[in-house]
Structures are given as structure tokens and as C-alpha cells.
Amino acid sequence: MLTSTTSSSTSSRSPADIAARIGLIACGALAQPAAALVDRHAWPVDVHPLPPLLHNRPHLIAGQVEALATSLLRRYPTVAIGYADCGTYGALDEVCDRLGLRRLAGLHCYDVYAGPARLQRFFDEQPGTYVLTDFLVRSFGRTVLQELGLDRHPELRDDYFGHYTRVVWLAQEPDPELHRLAQQAADSLGLPLTVVDTGTAGLERAIGGLLTLPVPAFPA
Amino acid sequence: MTPDEILQGLYDQTLVGNAPAVLDLTHTGLDLGMEPQSLLFDALIPSLEEVGARFERGDFFVPEMLIAGRAMAGAMEVLRPLLAETGVQTIGTFVMGTVKGDVHDIGKNLVNIMLEGAGFNVIDLGVQVAPEKFIEAINEHQPDIVGFSAFLTTTMPMFKANINALQKAGLRDSVIVMVGGAPVTQEYADAVGADGYASDASACVKRAKDLLTKRRSLVSA
Numbered sequence: 120m121l122t123s124t125t126s127s128s129t130s131s132r133s134p135a136d137i138a139a140r141i142g143l144i145a146c147g148a149l150a151q152p153a154a155a156l157v158d159r160h161a162w163p164v165d166v167h168p169l170p171p172l173l174h175n176r177p178h179l180i181a182g183q184v185e186a187l188a189t190s191l192l193r194r195y196p197t198v199a200i201g202y203a204d205c206g207t208y209g210a211l212d213e214v215c216d217r218l219g220l221r222r223l224a225g226l227h228c229y230d231v232y233a234g235p236a237r238l239q240r241f242f243d244e245q246p247g248t249y250v251l252t253d254f255l256v257r258s259f260g261r262t263v264l265q266e267l268g269l270d271r272h273p274e275l276r277d278d279y280f281g282h283y284t285r286v287v288w289l290a291q292e293p294d295p296e297l298h299r300l301a302q303q304a305a306d307s308l309g310l311p312l313t314v315v316d317t318g319t320a321g322l323e324r325a326i327g328g329l330l331t332l333p334v335p336a337f338p339a
Numbered sequence: 340m341t342p343d344e345i346l347q348g349l350y351d352q353t354l355v356g357n358a359p360a361v362l363d364l365t366h367t368g369l370d371l372g373m374e375p376q377s378l379l380f381d382a383l384i385p386s387l388e389e390v391g392a393r394f395e396r397g398d399f400f401v402p403e404m405l406i407a408g409r410a411m412a413g414a415m416e417v418l419r420p421l422l423a424e425t426g427v428q429t430i431g432t433f434v435m436g437t438v439k440g441d442v443h444d445i446g447k448n449l450v451n452i453m454l455e456g457a458g459f460n461v462i463d464l465g466v467q468v469a470p471e472k473f474i475e476a477i478n479e480h481q482p483d484i485v486g487f488s489a490f491l492t493t494t495m496p497m498f499k500a501n502i503n504a505l506q507k508a509g510l511r512d513s514v515i516v517m518v519g520g521a522p523v524t525q526e527y528a529d530a531v532g533a534d535g536y537a538s539d540a541s542a543c544v545k546r547a548k549d550l551l552t553k554r555r556s557l558v559s560a
Binding site: 247279 | 356400401402403405406409440441442443444445448466467492493521522524
């Protein structure tokens with residue numbers, strides 16, 4: 120299942136090189152921005168993505184992370200988990216405890232991007248808030264519409280989204296095309312779109328903290 | 340069509356979520372003089388149970404569950420008044436709702452369909468149901484069971500708030516409390532003082548029946 124999509128692939132590294140590096144198992148939805156941060160800071164990190172669609176089968180996440188982590192621990196002195204709880208409801212924490220690993224804080228990557236307090240405010244304001252990230256905006260047709268069967272059964276839209284009141288896009292690197300896609304996604308759900316520019320500072324802090332690497336200070 | 344063909348067709352078309360066909364077959368069966376109970380218990384419920392089994396095996400996913408549920412719900416719109424007319428006894432009343440602060444109801448709705456199919460009178464309070472709304476509904480409908488559903492770890496604590504509200508209203512001992520939802524576990528259900536928990540719709544029906552039987556045997560003892 121492992122498909123390295125990052126520039127931090129380990130394929131050309133020698134065992135001696137790897138012995139000085141960190142293996143970061145990343146959710147496929149975070150792998151690209153995580154790899155970009157690794158490149159930007161020249162961190163000694165190799166990103167190992169797992170398929171993003173695991174998020175639609177969250178009961179499988181812990182097992183797949185454990186299998187990959189067990190394999191990587193034979194090669195890397197340090198392995199970290201680039202997942203939040205992500206709907207595993209504690210199962211991922213059990214894996215981390217068992218293997219002595221750390222994961223990203225929070226319930227979801229939304230917490231990582233927006234901060235848990237800010238995210239909670241969105242839900243306090245409107246419990247029917249549906250959250251998107253850049254990844255989800257780009258892949259909306261595949262990861263949301265197709266996975267929920269809405270491409271085949273559009274009549275199910277209100278079964279899924281009938282009680283939602285808005286889409287909040289946590290925009291990391293917004294551009295006109297992403298804006299268009301985000302609006303299109305919200306329109307397809309019949310919901311208004313709110314854009315919240317989060318940038319990537321939250322992810323940068325989270326990954327840097329996870330790997331105890333130097334990260335520039337950002338305003339809170 | 341023969342009655343057996345009607346039943347087989349209802350089973351097959353519910354399984355694939357063909358709502359128009361299920362509705363047509365329901366009407367055709369009734370026009371042929373078939374009993375509503377037969378259509379329900381010999382075709383629709385077994386089909387939905389098979390949908391649940393396939394979901395558990397990973398052969399079906401949520402969309403397949405939903406379209407099958409919608410197909411059965413369409414048939415139930417026709418059958419429900421007929422079943423009431425024929426005096427079919429409900430096995431119990433179940434008040435159900437998604438807790439305050441939570442808008443998720445897909446799982447709850449599937450459970451409702453399964454419960455109704457199993458013979459429960461289901462009163463669905465919808466989503467974002469505040470404790471006082473549950474209390475009102477319990478006073479009004481005198482249910483055997485009340486079900487609290489939550490999809491978020493952040494809304495699960497409402498189970499305890501609801502149970503506290505029941506206690507405060509003096510209703511805790513008069514109603515069985517069941518809880519469920521994706522993040523919920525048996526340990527959590529025990530910790531908040533619920534009487535029952537189930538991990539999916541099929542399990543919920545079995546657990547509800549067991550709890551009801553147990554409660555009634557205690558009352559009659």
C-alpha cells in the first residue's frame with residue numbers, strides 16, 4: 120500500500136544515511152505539505168505516506184500505521200506518526216504506546232492547521248460545520264463525492280449533509296483555482312463557503328515539535 | 340407474479356437499494372392480497388439484515404446501506420398504517436436522538452430503520468437534541484428505551500448530561516438507556532452509566548430486545 124509521493128523518498132539512501140534520519144509516517148492528506156516543509160528546512164526526515172482514503176476507513180489506520188512503523192523501526196533510529204487521532208478513537212494511541220512513538224496532537228489534521236481552540240469555536244458557532252483542507256478541496260470529487268457514493272447516488276446528498284449549515288475551508292495555500300474548487304465543492308453540497316486562511320504554520324509547528332526539530336517562531 | 344416472486348423481488352431489490360422497484364413490489368404484493376407482515380418479515384427485514392451482514396464483512400459500505408435503508412423506508416411508508424390497522428403489536432417504544440451539539444444522524448437513521456423493522460415503535464427526535472427535549476419526549480411517550488447517539492468525541496459527554504437530566508427528572512429507573520455512535524465503546528457506556536451499548540445497527544436491535552426482555556422479566560418477577 121505504500122506509495123512514496125514525496126521528494127523525500129528513501130529509495131536512494133544507504134543504510135548508513137538512513138541511520139541518521141527520521142522516518143515520518145504521514146497520512147496521505149498531509150504527506151505533500153509535510154514533504155514540502157522537510158525540503159524547505161532541509162530536515163533529516165523521510166516521509167512515508169499511507170493512502171489518504173484510509174480516512175474513510177479509520178478503523179484500518181492503526182493497523183496500517185503499526186505495520187509500517189514496525190518495518191521502519193528496523194531501519195530508522197526514530198519513527199514518528201504524522202497522524203492526529205483521525206477517527207481511530209484511541210487505537211492509534213495504543214499503537215504509539217506499544218511502539219514508543221509520538222503522533223501529531225489533536226483529533227484531526229483540522230486541529231493541526233487551525234488550532235483546536237479555533238476549530239472548536241467553528242463548531243460552537245455552528246455544529247453543522249463541514250471542514251475542508253487544501254487536500255480535500257483538490258480531491259473533493261474522489262475523496263468525498265465518490266467515496267460517499269454521491270457520484271452514483273446524488274439523492275443521498277441530504278442524508279449526509281442535510282443538517283450541515285456551512286463549509287469551512289481551512290486554506291493553507293489558497294490560489295484562485297483552489298478558491299474556485301472550494302466554491303464548487305460547497306455549491307455541490309448546497310452550503311455556503313467560509314474561507315479561513317490558516318497557512319501552513321500550524322503544520323510546521325506540529326511536525327517540528329513532533330520531531331523535536333528547530334522551527335521558526337510563528338505568531339500564535 | 341406469485342407471492343414467492345414478490346418476496347424474492349422485494350428481498351433482491353431492497354438489497355440493491357432500488358427504491359422504485361421496492362415500492363412497486365410492495366403495492367403489487369398488497370394488491371395480490373399478501374399480508375403486510377409477510378412483506379415485512381419475510382422479505383424486507385431479512386434483506387436489510389443481509390445488508391447489515393455485508394456491511395460488517397466489508398462487502399458493503401455506507402452508500403449501499405443508505406440506499407437499501409431508503410428503499411425499505413419507502414415500503415414502510417405504505418406498510419406502517421396497514422400494520423397498525425391489523426393490530427400488530429409493537430414490541431416496545433424507542434425514543435431516539437442525536438445529542439446536543441451533534442448533527443450526525445446517518446447511523447442513528449439506520450438503527451431506526453432496523454428497530455422499526457424489528458417491531459419497535461420508534462420516535463425519532465432528530466439531531467442536536469437537548470436533555471430537556473429528551474425529558475419531554477419520555478414524559479410524553481413513556482418509552483421502554485431511550486437512545487442517545489453521538490458521532491464526535493466532543494459530544495459524547497452529553498450522554499452523561501442526559502443521564503443526569505433523567506435522574507434529576509426522576510425518570511432514570513423508568514427507562515432503559517442505550518448509547519451508540521462511532522467513538523462510543525462498551526467501556527464508555529459503562530462509565531457514563533448507560534444500560535446498553537451496541538456497535539452497529541444489527542447489534543443494537545439484538546441488545547434492545549435483550550434489555551427489554553430482561554427488564555420485563557424483572558418487573559413481572
